[in-house]
Amino acid sequence: MAKAALGALELTILLAVVRLGDDAYGLSVRRDVSARTGRDYSVGAIYTTLERLETKGFVTSRTTDPTPTRGGRSRRQFKVTASGQRAIRQAERVARSVWDGVVTGPKPEPA
């Protein structure tokens, strides 16, 4: 389970769940991801990815009581598991290794 690969959106959403802590549910995750990536993801895309992360064992979820603001429907709050934390650290290591030696800066002038 822990060795399952993380896609780009999966990693972005997993990091959002870590950042949001106890307030991580569909809408808050979507807002966080959209604000940081500049892309307006559909609520369907967010929940599909969260479900995939849960299947991989990277997050767990619990259903809250129904609220009037949601038309009497419940929220599903997500929390990162130990396996999810390991996957994040692994993704960070891979990203550092991939970027290692790459110098970013102003575009060089053509000769």
Place this chain on the structure above:
Amino acid sequence: MKRSPGNPPRAAERLLVSAGANSEFTSLVMGDLAEEFEQRERWDGAASARRWYYHECVRVAPYLLRDWWRERGLHDAPHIAKAVVSSSLAVYAVEKIVARVAEPAVIAWWRVVGQSPAYLGSMLCWTMLDGLLLGYLVSRIGRRAPVMSTLAAAGCWLAFWIGMNLMGGWTFVGSMGAMWYRALNPLMLTMGIMIAGLWRVARRPELSS
């Protein structure tokens, strides 16, 4: 359509409920949309919030349809097939009866105007009426999965019409010649099916949330 302040458009909610498997996934998606709608209505006004909601419905529809397919797809498939076949047969029967009654008048008119754009236009309207009737019937007969039944009917008829035209076996359309007519005819039928089918779903009172 009447709407209480703070609540998303009911017609759109009914479409969402009918598109999905009515599972927890549908409930979560609709809950999030309702929560954001309430905030947007306060910040941006009711009209803007409604526009946003309809836009989000279109974006989320493929995910709900996929959820339906995973939860109930194979279970509902025979029901959908039955709805498509029986509604198509019913429309075919109605078409035959009306064509027999109206034939003398249509032929007389055709002799006067020939294959003019007005004549071909009226034939396109006729196709649209067929589509509207078919869409209404298929969503009514396939009420267990009305959105999928409507999509299935539209897809089957579009594929059939295009296939027959490609094979050159559709003599009725073939005799009409004009390319724009050949292209518009299946589109009118498909549009009619979609409009009537989704209109009926959006008006179903039993799906009020």
